[in-house]
Amino acid sequence: MADVNRGNRPLSPHLQVYRLPVAAVTSILTRITGHALVAGILLIVWWLVGAVSGPEAFAMADWVVRSWLGFLILTGSAWALWYHTLAGIRHLFYDAGIGLEIDEARKSSWAIIIGSGVLTLLSLILFFIG
16 A cells, blocks of 8 residues: 655755765866856957957957956856866876775865866966066
């Protein structure tokens, strides 16, 4: 016969109860950053097409690239590029069977998060100094 107390049991843990491991979060972010890189690429391509299309087209594209929104998109794209690169390097190690233990995966996940932030800041510093 059917279980009549089925409604009293929890169905599954939701996000308020269950916390994703940092390795799962970095895996999800790898996919998101791969898609987010398109925004920066489109902005750069528009700027380059504007440069060869004429002074008016370039002025418009250059104004957007130099605006706070363009800076935000390009900075986010730089972070996404560094993040995606470091995560790709980690996956090369995973493919070789290195770093698959839970503790090692957690440490490498934090290394990717911190490393991408540091490399983005270093890129911005080098861009504005040079």
